[in-house]
Amino acid sequence: MHIKLAKHLGMCFGVRDAIAFAKTQSRQSPLTTLGDLVHNQGVLRELNDHGVRSTRDFDQIETSRVMITAHGSSDSVRQALDERRHEVLDATCPLVHHAHRLLTELVASGHFPLVIGKPGHVEVKGLTGDLEEFRIISGEADLEHIPPRPRYGVVAQTTQPIERVRSLVAALRERFPSAEVAFRDTVCQPTKNRQKAAKQLATESDVVIVIGGARSNNTHELYALCSRHCSRVYHIQRAEELREEWFFPSDLVGVTAGTSTPDDQIRSVVDWLEAWIVRSDFPARLSKVTN
């Protein structure tokens, strides 16, 4: 059995920097993040140990300092925090800021705003929170509910699969052939790299393990992507969830992970696989491939 690790496996820089910022700031005084900093229970427990609390309910905030997460937020939310006299710390990923800027420019130039993403996701709420009118597109069925306008401005949630985004933009152009459709590609490069590497890994592997939080949207997207290219794909949060019956001696086992999965969780999965190979009847076949 072989183990192959996907390229671009570790945490993305946006999440990593936000966690480091929260830990550093919490040494000065306790703070609250507006919603979970990452969708990973292990990381959230660790932050909690550092005195970092999390809530989306303004009435539950007990600290004077409040941190906006890497997912970003609308200006109206920042203003509401200001009005409550909170000190606002901003851990918004620069690539999410970039998406906000591009959407603002599109609206300023008279385009009707469309956001390709998951309705209700915190990043999508942040992107749309200051807009009077907008539509969120999560699939082709949503195109039916878009009002006819001469100009549309389209951005995407940063963690959307780029192939789906492009195909929805093409479908939008087909549905409104006489409208101008200005598309700004805001899917972040770390997401594109990760998805491309995961697709290649899934194509080559007999079985793929996707590591990431149960509520992590980008992990679910990775799982869906891998499932289109490999028939045996398992989403786990930690090594303890692995099952020996998932693997055969001749398997090439691919390992990938969501953007908020810490290195030690990935390491413990690889350790589990290596230990199981050594315990099993085919130790001579053990090898690990990193591409």
Ligand code: SF4
């Ligand atoms: S997934 Fe992309 S946009 Fe989101 S935090 Fe990571 S680098 Fe930033």
